[in-house]
Amino acid sequence: MAEFYVSPTGDDTAPGSLERPFATIERARRAARQAAGDVVVHLRAGTHVLAEPLHLTGDDSGRDGHRIVYRAHGYGTDRQEHAVVSGGREITGWTERQGVWLAEVGDLDTRQLTVDGRRAERAGVDALPGDARRTVTGYVTDSAAPLAWRLPGVEFVYRGVYPWTEARCPVAAVDRDGGSTAITMAQPAFGWAIDLYNSAWEGQVTAGPGLPTRVENDPSFLTEPGTFVLDRSRPGDHVLHYLPRPGEHPSRTRVVAPVLETLLRATDTRDVSFLGIVFADATWLRPGTERGFLHYHGSGYYDGEGDIDKVVIVEGQAWVTVPTRTRTIPAGVVLEDTAGMRFEGCRFTRLGATALGASGGSDLTVRGCDFDTLAASAVTITGTRRALIEDNLIQRAGLDYSGSPGIALLDTVGCTVAHNHVTDVPHCGIAAGPGRGTRITRNLLTRTMGVLADGGGVYVAGPQGDSADTGAVISGNVIEDTLTPYNFGLYTDYGAAWVKVEGNVVARADNTAVLHVSPPLEHVVYRGNVWDADPLGGDDVPAGVTYEGNATPADEKEFDAAAAGIRAAAGLLRGGRTTRPRTGSVHG
Numbered sequence: 057m058a059e060f061y062v063s064p065t066g067d068d069t070a071p072g073s074l075e076r077p078f079a080t081i082e083r084a085r086r087a088a089r090q091a092a093g094d095v096v097v098h099l100r101a102g103t104h105v106l107a108e109p110l111h112l113t114g115d116d117s118g119r120d121g122h123r124i125v126y127r128a129h130g131y132g133t134d135r136q137e138h139a140v141v142s143g144g145r146e147i148t149g150w151t152e153r154q155g156v157w158l159a160e161v162g163d164l165d166t167r168q169l170t171v172d173g174r175r176a177e178r179a180g181v182d183a184l185p186g187d188a189r190r191t192v193t194g195y196v197t198d199s200a201a202p203l204a205w206r207l208p209g210v211e212f213v214y215r216g217v218y219p220w221t222e223a224r225c226p227v228a229a230v231d232r233d234g235g236s237t238a239i240t241m242a243q244p245a246f247g248w249a250i251d252l253y254n255s256a257w258e259g260q261v262t263a264g265p266g267l268p269t270r271v272e273n274d275p276s277f278l279t280e281p282g283t284f285v286l287d288r289s290r291p292g293d294h295v296l297h298y299l300p301r302p303g304e305h306p307s308r309t310r311v312v313a314p315v316l317e318t319l320l321r322a323t324d325t326r327d328v329s330f331l332g333i334v335f336a337d338a339t340w341l342r343p344g345t346e347r348g349f350l351h352y353h354g355s356g357y358y359d360g361e362g363d364i365d366k367v368v369i370v371e372g373q374a375w376v377t378v379p380t381r382t383r384t385i386p387a388g389v390v391l392e393d394t395a396g397m398r399f400e401g402c403r404f405t406r407l408g409a410t411a412l413g414a415s416g417g418s419d420l421t422v423r424g425c426d427f428d429t430l431a432a433s434a435v436t437i438t439g440t441r442r443a444l445i446e447d448n449l450i451q452r453a454g455l456d457y458s459g460s461p462g463i464a465l466l467d468t469v470g471c472t473v474a475h476n477h478v479t480d481v482p483h484c485g486i487a488a489g490p491g492r493g494t495r496i497t498r499n500l501l502t503r504t505m506g507v508l509a510d511g512g513g514v515y516v517a518g519p520q521g522d523s524a525d526t527g528a529v530i531s532g533n534v535i536e537d538t539l540t541p542y543n544f545g546l547y548t549d550y551g552a553a554w555v556k557v558e559g560n561v562v563a564r565a566d567n568t569a570v571l572h573v574s575p576p577l578e579h580v581v582y583r584g585n586v587w588d589a590d591p592l593g594g595d596d597v598p599a600g601v602t603y604e605g606n607a608t609p610a611d612e613k614e615f616d617a618a619a620a621g622i623r624a625a626a627g628l629l630r631g632g633r634t635t636r637p638r639t640g641s642v643h644g
Contacts, residue, residue, distance in 0.1 A: 058091035060084045061129070064102035074098075081110055081126070081141065089115055094122045098129040099139035099333060106143050109318040118327030118396075128332035131401065136332055143316030143388070144170070144337030144406075147296060150306035156278055157298045157306055161286075164294055166313045166339045167456070168408045168431065169284045173310075175406060175429050175455070176298065179283040180213070180272035186237070188267055194227075194241040195267070202230045202237050205274045206289040211344060212241070212268035215458065217253045218376070219509035219542060220483065222458040223265065224349040225249060244360055245348025252350055252358050254366075255376040314339040314408055321390045322397065329398040338388035339408035340431065343456075351457060354487050355410065355436045355464045356382035369574045384466075385432045385457060387413030395419055405429045410460070411453075414440050423447050424630060431456035434478075436464045443471040447629045454482040458507040461487035461515070465494060474498055475629045482507035484547075485535070488528065490518035498532040500627035505543040512547030513538050513565070519553045527554030527579070534619075534626040538565040544592075546585070551575035553600075556583070561619040561626075563588045571601050582606060586619045 059074075062084045066077035078084050081104055084097045095118075118124045128139040145164065150157045169176040186199025207227060214223040226242040250264035271277070275285050278299045285297040298311065314337040322328065343349035350358040362381030369375055387410040391397055394417040403426045404411035410432040414420050418441040427434035427450045434450040437443050445463060454460040462478035465471055466489040477500045478485040485501035488494050494516075501513035513535030520528035535545040545565030548555055550573060557580065562568040569585075571577065571593030578600040582591070585606045597603045609615040 057094045057096060058088070059096045059098065060087050061098045061100060062104065063100040064104055066100075080104070081106070084126075085110065085112065085116060088124050092119075092122075094118075095124045097124070097126045099126065099137075099141075100129050101137035101139060103140045103142050105145075106141065106316060106319060109143075109316060110141075110320045112320070112322040112325045112328060114324040114326070116322075116328065117325050123327045123329055125329040125331060126333065127330070131332035138334070139332070140334040140336055141319055142312070142337040143319050143339075144312040144314045147311040147313055150311075152306070155299065156275075157300060159296045159298075159311075161294050161296050161313070163292045164286075164296075164313060164315060165288065165341055165344075166286060166315060166408075167341065167344060168314050168339050168406070169296075169298070170312045170314075170337065170406050171282070171298070171301075171304070171309060174282075176282055176284045177280075178272045179274070179277035179280065179285050179299070180270050181277050182270055184212075184239075184267055184271060190264070190266065191238075194246065195239040196233060196236050197239065198236055200237055201276070202239055203232065204276065205230055206287050209273045209286060209288045209344070211272045213270040213272060214249075214253075214265045215269040216508060217249075217265050218255065220353055220459055220511055221253070221351050222508060223249060223253070223351050224343045225265075226344055226346065226348060228346070242346040242348065245346060245350065248350050248358060248360050249348070251364055252352070252377060252379060255374075257374050259373060312337055314406070317341065317386070317388075317408070318390055319388045321392070322394050323392045325391075325394045325397065327396040328394075329400065330402055331398075332401040334403045334405065335389055335411070336404075336406045338406075340386060349457070351459050352379055352382055354459060354461050354484070354489070355385045355433055355466075357385065359383045384413065384415075384436060384438055385410050385460065387411060387436065389413070391415070391417060391420065393417045397421070398423070400424050403427075404434065407431060408456070410434070410436050412436075414438070414443065416440060418442050420444070421446075425449075427462075428452050429455065432460040433464050434462050437466070437468055437471060439467045440471065441469045443468065445471070445473045446475050448476045449628060450476060450478045451480045454507070458482035461485065462504075463487070465489065465491055467491055469493055471495070472497070475627065476500070477502070477628050478513075479503050480506065484511040484515040485513045487511070487515040488517070488520070490520070491528070492521045492526055494520060494528040496528070496530045496533065498626045499534075501533065501535045503537045503539060504535070505538040505540045507540065509540050509542040512544045513562070514545075514560075515547045515549065516552050516555055517548075517550040519551065521554040523554065524556070524579070527556065529556045529558070531556070531558045531560065532622055532626055534561045534623050535565065536561075536563045541566050543567065544570045548577055548580055549573050551578070552580060553578040555579070556581045557585065558582075559584045559622055561586045561622045563615070563619075565589075567592050571603065572596075572598055577601050586615065586622065588615055
């Protein structure tokens with residue numbers, strides 16, 4: 057077995073030994089490419105700052121049945137070292153003006169900031185000032201305050217433009233218009249938003265985005281300690297503003313701005329493992345450009361490609377416009393057409409989009425990892441075969457893009473999501489679009505649907521196979537505390553077909569489940585589930601649904617007894633024991 061060592065204090069001209077380690081992971085990658093048999097790259101303690109993304113290709117694969125392993129030194133022992141792979145830049149040279157810290161950062165562009173390891177929020181206000189209305193090109197308001205905004209950089213947020221959607225559009229210009237203020241929005245983003253977001257409900261038509269629910273990133277918005285603004289009004293001479301929390305001081309506070317959008321990209325790579333490594337500090341700049349972020353559903357956003365169709369939900373009463381093509385929010389760790397990749401015992405944190413995204417390929421394993429403080433999803437899997445997402449803790453995801461599920465699957469074959477704990481996310485905990493042979497089993501989902509509506513702890517939409525043998529199985533999951541109004545703890549939606557929903561527990565949801573959706577469910581079985589309330593449609597089961605052997609106990613004691621076995625088997629497996637959700641207060 058060949059072994060190489062990398063230390064932030066090493067030297068790339070060294071041999072990469074324990075005594076004389078390399079300085080960069082890139083140098084170790086080149087060395088591993090030349091070695092035969094099993095290869096282990098040990099990352100020593102400290103922050104390994106990437107100047108550019110680490111890119112693995114087919115030539116960086118394990119060969120002849122062997123693997124290449126990148127791991128924190130001492131992984132799996134009580135001497136495991138804390139190795140961080142970071143795309144960030146430490147900000148220094150602060151000055152202070154009227155209680156606000158200022159740093160000149162050149163052409164740095166970022167949408168996130170970390171202060172002593174804690175995420176700082178972008179400063180914003182919760183409404184457009186004044187008496188405002190929308191126009192064809194933007195907005196008009198009677199307030200003069202926007203005339204002082206520093207552009208470019210100010211961004212409008214549209215939370216709930218659809219109940220499941222949150223969009224972002226930048227401001228292009230602000231000008232006087234007689235006695236009013238005219239706000240011109242960036243194109244093509246605003247025009248796309250007008251085309252995309254149109255709907256009707258009970259005859260009430262909504263056309264395009266309304267007023268923004270939040271306005272972000274101007275120095276005048278710095279009123280809350282722990283928030284920041286990046287002023288880009290002078291090209292190439294940007295200024296970072298930070299309003300400190302009590303007790304923070306520039307000389308003893310470490311501030312990091314993520315500058316890379318991708319930490320790791322693996323393309324056509326096989327049989328490589330990452331063990332015990334922390335992946336941290338990445339951003340995603342696209343939403344602040346003229347193309348904006350036109351979120352549609354889950355991990356998908358509209359980029360002006362394809363048609364926009366009108367889909368009738370209830371004839372004569374409700375319809376919505378739907379894009380025929382969407383893109384997927386990118387990830388800090390990207391896998392493209394890989395095979396046999398493994399991530400075990402890693403942590404993904406402080407990332408400005410999705411943490412880990414795989415497209416195509418096969419046999420991915422993500423096991424025993426922690427995901428937290430993420431702008432979008434923890435894991436998105438698209439078009440992959442036989443992925444296993446198991447025993448991962450996912451919390452505080454979707455912090456910037458609230459429609460993002462904790463885990464998202466689309467067009468996958470034979471993928472399994474099991475024994476994960478997903479908690480404190482703004483929309484769905486686990487979402488699966490059309491696929492084949494999906495298994496979502498024995499997961500614990502708590503405090504999902506924290507911000508947006510019309511989703512669930514587990515959400516499944518579209519055809520899941522073409523027979524009972526090739527369909528999806530949703531079993532043994534515990535779903536508790538789905539928070540916002542208008543949600544379904546366990547949600548089969550939008551023409552879901554060939555799905556078995558068996559032996560799950562749902563408690564403290566707005567609705568436990570729903571059987572009548574549009575397009576209707578086909579070949580869907582609800583069997584042996586335990587609810588604290590009957591699902592919508594349980595008393596009028598549609599033709600495409602089999603509903604049998606489900607239990608809605610009359611009181612809390614009976615509920616806990618009926619749910620006990622399912623609860624005991626759901627959740628994380630770490631240390632050979634499952635984590636257990638809290639009991640009690642299931643009614644009311």
